Amino acid sequence: MKDNMTPLTDVLDFIVDNRGKTVPTSDSGIPLIATNCIKHSSIYPTFDNVRYVNDETMKTWFRAHPKPNDIIFVNKGTPGRVCLVPDAVGFCFAQDMMGFRCDPKKIDYQYLFAVLRSNFIQQKIENFHVGLVIPHFKKGDLGHIKIPRLSSRQLELAVGKLYIKLSKKIELNNQINVELEAMAKTLYDYWFVQFDFPDANSKPYKSSGGKMVYNEVLKRDIPEGWENGSLDDIGQVVGGSTPSTSERNNFADIATPWITPNDLSKNQGNKFISRGAQDVTADGIKSASLKTYPTGTVLLSSRAPIGYMAIAQNPLTTNQGFKSFIPNKGYSTEFVYYSVRNSLKTIEQYSSGSTFKEISGSVLKTVKTILPESKIVDDYTATVADTFARQNNLELENQQLSSLRDWLLPMLMNGQVTVSQ
DNA sequence: AGTAAACAGACAAACCCTTG
DNA sequence: CAAGGGTTTGTCTGTTTACT
Incomplete structure (x- = not known):
């Protein structure tokens, strides 16, 4: 892989972190997503078994809320699964996950998202699992996750956009x-x-x-x-x-x-x-x-x-x-x-x-x-x-697209293949 | 002998507690 | 009080046992 790497923490502006405490839920209100909603079969979180919090809880209980284009990172159970936050957020999240907000001066969220989903990084994350009972990724280890960098920001952006485009095509096929x-x-x-x-x-x-x-x-x-x-x-x-x-x-x-x-x-x-x-x-x-x-x-x-x-x-x-x-x-x-x-x-x-x-x-x-x-x-x-x-x-077609996507990503990341911009 | 039900372990997710 | 850890709960599924 590339010799040019940046620690993950260096490219982030902010981390949404509501770990460690239990949200009071209510019958209706704002959807509260849990880790089961973060899956690699979808770019954005799904709303499976979703629960709700009321306005008051929404305003006062959380340390922070996700914003569009944040990357949601699961750190408990199956650590490392990531999804993007859509333009219209429409939900909040509590335990067992974090939201990464990229510093746009340092990295494009599209590229970071694609890299985090790559096998290369997924395996690195697995190596940091702690916990005798439940696999767990410590926030303190985020700095040890090194993000491979390409020759230019433009190239990185192109790679990120390509990854997302392929994913969206797959999701469109699913909708059809x-x-x-x-x-x-x-x-x-x-x-x-x-x-x-x-x-x-x-x-x-x-x-x-x-x-x-x-x-x-x-x-x-x-x-x-x-x-x-x-x-x-x-x-x-x-x-x-x-x-x-x-x-x-x-x-x-x-x-x-x-x-x-x-x-x-x-x-x-x-x-x-x-x-x-x-x-x-x-x-x-x-x-x-x-x-x-x-x-x-x-x-x-x-x-x-x-x-x-x-x-x-x-x-x-x-x-x-x-x-x-x-x-x-x-x-x-x-x-x-x-x-x-x-x-x-x-x-x-x-x-x-x-x-x-x-x-x-x-x-x-x-x-x-x-x-x-x-x-x-x-x-x-x-x-x-x-x-x-x-x-x-x-x-x-979707099976082919996803194998193409997963085959292409490492090639792009290590420069064996390039994207015209 | 073949099929159905129970068992028990594995796993994952949701939740809660302790520590510095 | 943030962060790291475990407990609890619930679901899933291969294997064993029980029953035609």
Whole structure:
């Protein structure tokens, strides 16, 4: 790395620091973010499990508040995670993190932000962890974090801006995906919940007076010709398993993809999955009598967090935390996906267990659902197939963008690659 | 034998206390 | 009172045990 380094503390103007004391919260008011809101999947803090403080607390309790373009630095739990403070701040923060305010005469916040997120600095930070119980980064060690400097401030700024631009493109793709998802879901609801699928004259069926028949099992009117059924009717329900983890031969980096709920929680937001953290070998498959599921299988986590869903992008298998639907009963992946999603509330209600909730395969199979005429299902599939393909492409593009970003950053930092300004 | 539930450990986050 | 540390709480998940 560069020989030209500046201690982190030398480029900062101020540090927002509210560590060590507990904020009184209230039911509403100004959002109070905690360390779980600082994630590298987002440039800005997210508002997960956010709590609130009232005006009075906001004004009097804190030592300081973050300002736009401050860099929030987590120093407890998983020290080193950083996010930027957006232009409209809209939140305050308390313990276990600090806010770095850059001295604009000395460094651009964009560059410092990119550097702090680099593996190079993340590893340095890890080396300073203290605490026997909880990893902890001491404020006093900030001066030991050395920031590599480039030949000019202009170059640094360009690097920082490039990093942020790539990150923003990734987040934009994610937003597009959220909207595509809403569209496909809305269409499902419109066709199969409200029954306003296009009739023979391309008019919405129910609203245009399409014939409805009372169904005893579902206890409501459904379009004539449709039937009641259960989730067992729309796909083959299969459960995964875990080979003995003490037997090293059961696992490998590249073999048959094997998905655990943990892979989906890390993958959050992604609709398609190709592989998890570990693959299982032929030995592992044999010892746990695992079955491989085909592309297009709909995965549903069935333990602890019930309801993580994903679609197999290639043949794979899962651990025991999943029940999956192989779409081999005449209903498409697209239809199965939303039928299951639409049943999640019931599935959660049917789950049992004292330590944590779990839905068993046999109970899952009994969850009632509607079985439309196959032509309507086919039409739906044809309509949303393109949306699914676009979502998949955007997810793949994001994987490429983030690996590009993470590959490029160290090259830029050590001068192997340069940016035209 | 295969599936479901319980157990227990790991981990992370939120919170609180002590010390200089 | 700031800063550094631990305690508590809660969640997640692989493994074991129990039950068809």
